[in-house]
Amino acid sequence: MSLLEIKNLCASIEGKQILKGVNLTVNPGEVHAIMGPNGSGKSTLSQVLAGNEAYEVTSGEIIFEGKNLLEMAPDERACEGIFMAFQYPVEIPGVGNTYFLKTAYNAVRKYRGLEEVDAVEFIKIMKEKAKLVELDDKLLKRNVNEGFSGGEKKRNEIFQMAVLDPRLAILDETDSGLDVDALRTVAGGVNKLRDEKRAIVCITHYQRILNYLEPDIVHILADGRIVRTGGSELAHEVEEKGYAWLEQGAA
């Protein structure tokens, strides 16, 4: 059984149709890249997958591990094993990073019928995962994303992913706003989290993060539809020629 199946997905925001029939199948262990120009619907796709209620799904289906994802609230989706790394991680003054993540971790465990862990146990887990993604321990003591640099925010997203251990990770423009060093660290963290059970969908405008992630399958999203699917060579074509030729080809 495939992990994720998106069938003819159409979605709009504030009455504006953005996704116009997206089809996508993702199997466990695969790394997919979804590339596309600005306004093609990349972020809408990730927001819809995560369950942002600001977006309206007008038709189509999303099946995750055989379950109808569209019937689930955002928190249920997360508990089922979907993780979206936000393009713009939200700052939450007054909520400590550790407390936030422990609450999330225990919510997920509870949903899965596992016993909740105590603070001592959780700190052990956290320290180990922080090392994995090279996140500075000091950030764990700060409020969620508050005053973090762009790179720190993105690294914190990957750190959360490491702790929450999802089946499907959607990286929404995780490369945006990162310099080369930060990009390498973040991508390195993602690579360490690759395994045969987990799938990763990397949504990006640029090819450069794909140099580190080496996707199995590359899709091109344009005007709300996937117009091309291929191997990593497709990403290199985009890098050379831009998106204009594809849109013309699709039209």
Add this chain to the structure above:
Amino acid sequence: MNSQSTTNAQDARAFYLSSFDSLSKQSFVNEPAWLHEIRRGAIERFNELGFPHTRLEEWRFTNVRAIAETEYELAAQAGEYPAEAFEAVRLPQLDAWRIVLVDGVFSAELSSLRGLPEGVRVQSLAQALETDGALVEPYLARKGSYEDNPFAALNTAFMRDGALISIPQGVELNKPIHLVYLGSAGSRARAVFPRTLVAAGANSKFEIVETFAGRGENHLTNAVAEISLGEYARGQFIKFQREAASASHISNTTIDLARGATFLHHNLNFGGSLVRNDITASLNGEDVDCTLNGLIMGHRDQHVDNHTTLLHEKPHCRSWEMYKSILDDDSSGVFKGKIFVQKDAQKTDAKQTSQSLLMSDKASINAMPQLEIYADDVKCTHGATTGRLDENALFYARARGIGPEAARAMLTYAFAAEIVEAIDLPEVRDELEGLISERLPA
């Protein structure tokens, strides 16, 4: 219902005047002349002012007609306060000297005042008036604190007991003092007039927690606190207002700060149906640091009104003010923050912030900063924000697996966190955290 019969405003005034006359012939008859003079001045002032109405600028958003029209039981007689209810509010985890009053009457049984340092007094105000009037006289109602406020005038006319806390020069208390005003349950609407006097000498240090825990429905607490800090004294005062759901709570607090004094006031409101707190801090010497913080957790049809005044009289003083309101259901809040910077008060640094979180469509807040600055070299800022929980933050938390109610609770708590963190006593912080959590979405 006989004691709660409602009357019009004229009768309301007459009720207090005639009650005062009869008390003057009974309970007050053996009091020293100076005290009786104060009482008489206060009742006369009350008679001139009458109960406030909403056409007065200071009372625009708070209607006290329900108080004016209730003929409260005024007798000072302690009722029963259940042991387990006392246990729930006495902050057992806090190692403190405790002075407890029930229905406005000192309870030696519930108080624990052993081991106070030499020269430090924590005692029933009624007892102090009886035995040491000379000690109390300089601090009691000296500053015309009731001139503009009929409730403060009523308290001054009718006060029976309360607490006297006196800390001599140079004494640093190594334990906090917990002042507990309990109100017993009872079918008759009762009014109590607690009076708190705090006189801290130069270079002294203290922490006082004041709890109002009433169980009496429809009762009125009309409290006055007079706090004075000598030069370079440092003090923290934390007020927990946990009155019964249908009770009224009116308080007037005046704070006098001498040169170099540092003072933190935390005004934490949970209970009561109709609540009005007036807090006035006078920065009377140079180099004073004064913090006024406040929290309103409003729900059901609670109305909580906080009026604060900071009087910068001298140069080089700093004041910080942070009031946060979390209002749910039909509750309403008022915050009026006045800052006066007198001509002499150069290099004043004053910062006022009022933030409100509205949890329902029907909840409302009126926030009014008022700055009057007569000096020309000062830094004064104020800001007021009102809003709802951040939808982006809610979605972010939910996208990590946190359920909708838990996410709301987490973000609501976060809104109040700054107030909690500013409290310098861990046991009190824990209690406050618990009280906030009880009110959060389950």
